Amino acid sequence: MEKDTFEYSVEQFADLQILRYRVPGFENLSLKQKKLVYYLSEAALEGRDILFDQNGCDNLQIRRMLEAVYIHFKGDRETASFKALEVYLKRVWFSSGIYHHYSCDKFLPGFSKDYLTDVLATIDEAFLPMKDGETLQEMCDKLFPLIFNPEIKSKRVNQADGEDLVVTSAANYYEGVTQEEAEAFYAARKEADDPLRPMMHGMNSRLVKKDGILQEEVWKVGGMYSAAIEKIIGWLEKAKDVAENEAQRKVIALLVEFYRSGDLKLFDDYSIAWLKDVESQVDFVNGFIESYGDPLGLKASWESIVNFKDLEATHRTETISANAQWFEDHSPVESRFKKEKVKGVSAKVITAAVLAGDLYPASAIGINLPNSNWIRSEHGSKSVTIGNLTDAYSKAARGNGFRQEFAYSDKEVELMDRYADITDDLHTDLHECLGHGSGKLLPGVDPDALKAYGSTVEEARADLFGLYYLPDAKLVELGLTPDAEAYKAEYYGYMMNGLMTQLVRIEPGCNIEEAHMRNRQLIARWALERGSADKVVEIVKVDGKSYVRVNDYVKLRVLFGELLAEIQRIKSEGDYEAARLLVEQYGVQVDAQLHTEVLERYRKLNLAPYKGFVNPVYTAVTDKEGHITDVTVSYDEGYAEQMLRYSRDYANL
Ligand code: ZN
Numbered sequence: 001m002e003k004d005t006f007e008y009s010v011e012q013f014a015d016l017q018i019l020r021y022r023v024p025g026f027e028n029l030s031l032k033q034k035k036l037v038y039y040l041s042e043a044a045l046e047g048r049d050i051l052f053d054q055n056g057c058d059n060l061q062i063r064r065m066l067e068a069v070y071i072h073f074k075g076d077r078e079t080a081s082f083k084a085l086e087v088y089l090k091r092v093w094f095s096s097g098i099y100h101h102y103s104c105d106k107f108l109p110g111f112s113k114d115y116l117t118d119v120l121a122t123i124d125e126a127f128l129p130m131k132d133g134e135t136l137q138e139m140c141d142k143l144f145p146l147i148f149n150p151e152i153k154s155k156r157v158n159q160a161d162g163e164d165l166v167v168t169s170a171a172n173y174y175e176g177v178t179q180e181e182a183e184a185f186y187a188a189r190k191e192a193d194d195p196l197r198p199m200m201h202g203m204n205s206r207l208v209k210k211d212g213i214l215q216e217e218v219w220k221v222g223g224m225y226s227a228a229i230e231k232i233i234g235w236l237e238k239a240k241d242v243a244e245n246e247a248q249r250k251v252i253a254l255l256v257e258f259y260r261s262g263d264l265k266l267f268d269d270y271s272i273a274w275l276k277d278v279e280s281q282v283d284f285v286n287g288f289i290e291s292y293g294d295p296l297g298l299k300a301s302w303e304s305i306v307n308f309k310d311l312e313a314t315h316r317t318e319t320i321s322a323n324a325q326w327f328e329d330h331s332p333v334e335s336r337f338k339k340e341k342v343k344g345v346s347a348k349v350i351t352a353a354v355l356a357g358d359l360y361p362a363s364a365i366g367i368n369l370p371n372s373n374w375i376r377s378e379h380g381s382k383s384v385t386i387g388n389l390t391d392a393y394s395k396a397a398r399g400n401g402f403r404q405e406f407a408y409s410d411k412e413v414e415l416m417d418r419y420a421d422i423t424d425d426l427h428t429d430l431h432e433c434l435g436h437g438s439g440k441l442l443p444g445v446d447p448d449a450l451k452a453y454g455s456t457v458e459e460a461r462a463d464l465f466g467l468y469y470l471p472d473a474k475l476v477e478l479g480l481t482p483d484a485e486a487y488k489a490e491y492y493g494y495m496m497n498g499l500m501t502q503l504v505r506i507e508p509g510c511n512i513e514e515a516h517m518r519n520r521q522l523i524a525r526w527a528l529e530r531g532s533a534d535k536v537v538e539i540v541k542v543d544g545k546s547y548v549r550v551n552d553y554v555k556l557r558v559l560f561g562e563l564l565a566e567i568q569r570i571k572s573e574g575d576y577e578a579a580r581l582l583v584e585q586y587g588v589q590v591d592a593q594l595h596t597e598v599l600e601r602y603r604k605l606n607l608a609p610y611k612g613f614v615n616p617v618y619t620a621v622t623d624k625e626g627h628i629t630d631v632t633v634s635y636d637e638g639y640a641e642q643m644l645r646y647s648r649d650y651a652n653l
Contacts, residue, residue, distance in 0.1 A: 008396035010614055010639050013087050014107075016094055017608035018361065018639045021392040023353050023616055026633050029308065033282050034631040035242045037306055037353050038618050040284045043235035044304035044356035047286070048096075048646055049653035050225050051302050051357045054293065055097035055156060057172040060653060062143055063092055064129035065120070067647055070640075072123050084110030085119075093643040094361055094612055098147065099156035099170065101362050102610060106154050106170075113148050116140075157295050165295035173299040176209035185214050186298060197374045199264040202298035204288045219288065219302075220262030228652035229259050232286065247277040255286065271370040275379050282308045283350070285369065290358050303357035305367070310387045313349035313425075319478055320433045321346040327434050327469060332561035337572040339440045344433050349387040354615050361612025361639075365389050387425075393611065394421055401605050406501050406598075408540070408547040412492050419482070419489035426480055427466045427490050434469075435462025439568045449574030453583045457571055459519035464564035467494065467523070471557050488553050495537055495556075496548045498524025503595045504602040511588050522587035527559045529586075539594075545601070546594060614642050 010018040029037065052059040066089040076082065088109040095101040109116075120128070120136065130139050145152045153170035160168075166179040174182060189201040205216035206224060217224040221233070236256050243249040254270035257263075267287075277283070284307065288300035320327075321344025328342040355363050368383045370376065403413045439461065441447060450457050469475065470487035481487065498520040505517070512518050528537050536555045539546055550556060570578045617637050621630040637645070 008392050012608050013090055015609050017611045019392050019396050019611055019613050020635055021388050021613050023633055025351055032242050035628055036239055036282050038620055038631045039235045039239035040306040041354040041618055043232045043286055044306055044354050045650050046231035047228055047302050047357050048650050050228050051096045053653055054172055054301050056170050058146055059097035061129050068123055068127045069119055072127050073119055081111040081115045104156040113144055157293055169295045171293050173294050174207050177207050182207055200372055203300040204262055218262040221260045231652055233259055244280040248280045251277050271375050272379050301358045303359045305355055305359050306353045307350040310349040310351045313387050317347040317429050317433050320429055324434055328438055332565050333568040337439050337568050345437055347432050348384040350384045351388045352386050400607055405601055408549045415489045416493055419486040420493055423486055423490035430466030430469055431462040435465035438465055442572050445574040450576055450579045453579040455515040456518040456583050456587055457579050459516050460522055461567050463519055464560055467560045468564050491553055491556055492550055495524050499548050500598050503598045511590050518587035525586040526563055530559050614639050
């Protein structure tokens with residue numbers, strides 16, 4: 001295998017790491033598809049300013065003021081204050097505003113008000129973003145309290161029970177409106193709806209009180225954000241001309257119509273058309289989608305992703321699904337708990353080509369849309385995982401010292417470096433495509449019999465199904481694993497994670513709450529204890545540090561099979577008491593001493609807890625007449641470089 005020299009890690013600052021992702025398969029798209037990706041990518045980037053404004057009404061001006069300093073400041077750029085200003089600007093870019101992208105709290109600069117005042121005084125005023133009639137002093141008086149005072153508009157989204165969530169949230173979705181007024185306004189809107197097919201009222205507008213009257217400023221052509229939306233439409237029109245088929249052309253046409261009119265009924269039509277377009281290889285989301293930035297969950301933040309089907313990975317999940325019955329028949333579960341007829345789920349894997357708005361730089365690794373509940377129940381949903389982003393995460397993690405610190409020896413590090421990318425994906429596929437769909441309840445058993453322990457048991461069932469089959473010769477035969485050794489990488493990684501390293505995500509003194517984490521510890525601790533007489537797995541100390549050592553991989557598989565049989569029995573019979581005992585005994589309690597040690601060792605690695613991506617750069621190659629003859633992709637743009645280019649070329653608001 002050729003050595004991978006691609007640099008996945010770009011840089012690290014504050015609590016953030018910037019990564020780069022690759023777009024494998026882009027070169028193999030047809031010229032028409034490449035053009036489609038190119039036009040849709042431009043449409044994605046044109047919406048960037050919308051999100052900054054949605055996240056706070058002064059974010060754009062703050063960003064532009066800091067960018068002017070960053071570009072034009074001629075003084076000493078090596079001082080601690082300037083360095084702090086640089087970090088602050090990078091954080092503003094990352095969060096599309098002055099609030100942490102994840103916690104929603106305002107983050108504070110590491111430089112002083114006086115420093116910024118002095119620096120601004122050295123910049124030619126022509127470069128500074130004062131609004132019409134505003135002096136530099138007036139701009140500073142307005143923006144400085146927002147930047148420096150933690151008490152003023154301190155949270156982008158406030159969820160604290162008992163407070164007026166609309167008034168106390170800094171996001172730019174309401175103005176002069178109380179929570180009660182906003183709720184009453186939209187409750188009244190709903191009354192005119194078909195109760196079975198309610199529209200998503202409020203999702204594409206800002207609600208304001210003007211002259212004592214509540215009114216919506218709708219995000220559409222001729223309305224709020226018109227300048228950016230018109231640019232988006234311009235590229236969508238070009239994309240429509242190179243659409244792969246009629247269904248896709250209809251999707252784009254409906255989206256354009258929606259952007260023109262703001263009519264929510266059209267948005268529902270668009271969503272349904274988008275769901276039905278399953279044939280196209282290239283796909284995209286572009287619009288007002290995510291509602292978690294509004295404390296009332298109505299207003300939708302703008303985002304875009306352009307992607308295409310990962311044919312190879314999708315083929316992998318289809319292979320697994322096509323053999324679902326074989327896996328069901330050969331599992332170590334008692335035959336009365338098995339399904340006579342089982343249908344595998346084939347997961348769709350996509351390759352992201354560009355990320356924008358609320359998916360940039362921090363991105364989800366899967367998409368599950370649309371959000372409308374009635375559309376989901378009548379027409380279903382599109383659920384995909386983004387393979388090249390997951391891949392970038394794991395590749396970037398390879399050289400960061402984590403495995404070297406926590407794995408028992410070089411042998412385990414090599415094993416994981418060699419196989420873990422493949423076996424991690426494969427375990428996830430087996431979990432999703434087969435695990436959750438396997439087995440059956442005995443007649444009359446209540447599906448909710450396991451109550452609060454149900455989701456941990458369900459995740460354990462799916463994980464164990466995958467773990468049990470990873471070493472199976474069937475996987476080599478199906479071409480899913482390269483050889484009979486590969487599974488050991490997943491076994492070792494799973495035990496190390498379940499027994500030790502997942503604890504880095506738990507606060508000191510806390511126990512494990514989350515179902516997936518409980519499941520992993522349950523499986524790992526159970527196997528550790530059950531195999532202790534034969535020393536199948538041990539926790540050993542070397543120079544005062546704890547390590548997981550797996551002595552017998554073959555016996556470990558037998559243990560996973562035994563636990564799978566027992567977990568399936570518990571699920572099939574609805575044995576609440578057994579579920580409770582298993583989860584409470586193995587899945588919940590944290591070993592406090594080991595936890596402290598793991599946290600300490602992890603802290604020393606100095607890894608950033610949050611990650612985001614820079615996009616690749618697409619360049620249209622044209623002939624003398626200006627026709628596009630090819631689209632190339634390159635990966636050499638830096639983080640600040642990309643952000644400054646976007647701010648310059650897509651400054652639409
Ligand atoms: Zn699951």
